[in-house]
Amino acid sequence: MDTRDAFRHNVLTSGHRACSGCGEAMAARMVTDLIGPEAIYVNATGCLQVFSTHNQQSAWQAPWIHSVFANAAAVASGVEAALRARGEDTPVIVQAGDGGTFDIGLQCLSGMIERGHDVLFVCYDNEAYMNTGVQRSSSTPHAVRTTTSPPGRVSEGKHHLKKDLISIVAAHRMPYAATATVAYFPDLRAKVDKAMRIKGPRFLHVLSPCPLGWDHDAALSVTVARLAVETGLFPLIELEYGAVTGVTRLARQQPVEEYLKLQGRFKHLFADKGGAEEIRHLQALADANIRRYGLLDANTEWDTDRASQTQRHGRGGYAASSREVSP
């Protein structure tokens, strides 16, 4: 292999302008290398687009389209429909941040899923609008400090809960939806592989730590992502046709403080009077996830029967109309 081939090996090559320790760059490299260059990538506006395509340069070694912030799923729907009309089955992948998924892109994502487009949507969730200066999104967890949810006399950071997007997406009864992080590569690989074997709309939610916005040591991105899982704050789950069909169980649960104390975005909780109550609240949210998904329970059985029954209906495994889905 000559050096030019070595350069071409990664779909997202080196030399882009991501911050050091960027979880989104790590996640995108993992996901796109697993899928490969024989796909069409649609990228919503956001950090990934900005740092990979600066002023007429591109780090992408695959067909790549930049959509606007709101409509990546609609652009991908059009690309997929055009390919289908030509009898081609090139995979179509959307990449977007949490702002482009949970907030401004949600309507187009819902439409893409509801119409049954054969597209994999990947959300790299860094839990705020990082590209524009760390503004809170509906994915920002409770009590986090962002530039638009500053802690002070009135509040302890963001007031509201992180939106439960995986449940919203799965409620469309789509063939496959899963959560993953950069900390568990074999798990991420298995989920990408599975998603690429399934026809119809698929969704992958990848937690991607951001050293700038989360204010943690750039060398600790993977550690922070692992702790998000080990505390129960970010459960690793799979859903098929609306039913949970897989969870990554925990050997033991870490207290949320272990996760929070590594990140400056939670620093005020350890300094302010009201902080202890917010930490208890975050612990209660983690505990609720542990119970909801049986993360510490070796005997939980998931509803694989219901998922496979539903799967028997419809075209390419995906129900084409409401009549094809049993209640």
Ligand SMILES: Cc1ncc(C[n+]2csc(CCOP(=O)(O)OP(=O)(O)O)c2C)c(N)n1
């Ligand atoms: C309609 C519209 N509103 C606002 C913007 C400005 N804008 C560009 S990227 C961005 C934030 C992106 O956040 P996210 O999707 O979470 O991705 P990240 O940068 O965090 O990876 C915003 C607000 C825009 N481009 N278009």
